[in-house]
Each structure stands twice: as structure tokens, then as C-alpha cells.
Amino acid sequence: MGDVAERNDRAADVEGGTSGFSARVVLGMVLYLALGPLTLFLAAGTWRWPMGWAYVFLVLVLTVGSRVLVWRRSPDLLRERGRIATAQDAAPWDRYLVPAVALVGPTAVTVVAGLHHRFGWPAIVPGAVQGLAGVVLAAGYGLAACAMVANPFFSAVVRIQGERGHAVVASGPYRWVRHPSYLGACVGILMVPLMLDAAWALAPALLTAGATVARTALEDRYLREHLPGYREYARETRFRLLPGVW
DSSP: OOOHHHHHHHHHHHHHEEEOOOEEHHHHHHHHHHHHHHHHHHHHHOOOOOHHHHHHHHHHHHHHHHHHHHHHHHHHHHHHHHTTTTTTSTTTTHHHHHIIIIIIIHHHHHHHHHHHHTTTOOSSSSSSHHHEEEHHHHHHHHHHHOOOOHOOOOOOSOOOGGGGGGOOSSHHHHHTOOOOHHHHHHHHHHHHHHHHGGGGGHHHHHHHHHHHHHHHHHHHHHHHSSTTTTTHHHHHSOOOOSSSTO
């Protein structure tokens, strides 16, 4: 009887916590999802951009779809990800890298791509290559989404979630590389300039990918030092980001 009551109390805590943060999380997600399209089309000076809409559609479908799957599988993960601004035990260096790779970098890419379209800067990417880049972009961001769904500890900031029973995840895409979401993010961001035929956007895209690689190295070292079992996992899954390379 006591076990049943304890389980009911935990369920009530989760449900109450979820209902308490859901409005804030939903609002934050809506604003975040709106930022990309707004910056892209405002910088472009027009809404009549088919490839721009194709890009927005891909990103929205993958982002919303991954959150729905996470909500069905690990609803408390959405609450954890909503703590990005209040997590007191996050790795100090991640306070700077999270905005760089999740907000500043992607926004810079869309703004430059939009300006490229507005001013008619030289088009150098053939239509077929743009389409192929869209497919690769979807695969990259899809890999990142799969990593989120597979990992119930996929926090928005690097921290050890002791209160959530943080443990090593070695299933799904984590069987092949230790940081599949960062691999997918790098692939995706580098495909945006190609898909949108915006060569100048490669500059912020490369900087964002570089910051993501740096975050990969720092997070991997942090987990080795602080997460039990991660050293053993690293011996089994040898590569951090790119199979056969690093």
C-alpha cells in the first residue's frame, strides 16, 4: 500500500510539474520556432521564396516531431530542457556555448542567407545540388532528433542530472558515436547555405559548426570526469563525433 501511494505521489509531482511549466515551455518553443522563419524572410525582404519555405518546413517538421516523440516517451525531459535559464549546476563554459550554437549561430546563418537572396548576390549552387543539400540537411537534423528521442537525459545544457538518475545512454545512434546530436547539427547547419544558395552564409555556418565541435570536446571531457560509466562507454564507442575520424 505504501509503494502504491509513493508511486502516486511521484506521478502527481511529475504531472503537476509538467502542468506548471507547460505554458512557459510552449511559449518559448513557439518563439524559438518563429525566430528562424522571421529572420530569414525579413532579411530576404519577401515571403515569395519557395526554397526558403522548403527549408522552414523541414526544420519545423523535424523540431515539432521530435518534441512530440519526446513528450510521449520521456515527458519529464521537456521540463528538464525548459530549465536552460535556471539550471545552477551547468558546466560554466556551456553558458557561453549554448547561445552560440543554438541561437546566435543559426540566426546569423538565416540572416545572411536572407540578405543574399534580397540583394541577388551571385547564385552558384545548381538546383539539383540545392535539393540534395535539403535531403542531407533533413538527415542531419533527423539524426539529432533521433538522439534526443533515444536519450532521456538530453538536457539543453551540459550538467549531471543526479536528481533524474542520470546514466550513460548507449542505444540508438549512441551506438555509433558518443555525440550523434552534434554530428547531426554540424551536418545540418553546413547544408543550409547550399540549400538556400547563399555562399556568404557559409561563414557563420562554419563558425557555428566549429563552436559545436568545441562543445563536443568539452562535454566529452566533462562526462568522463563526472558521469559514472562514461569512461567505459567511451572505450566501447571510440569516436566522439565522426566515425573513423574523431
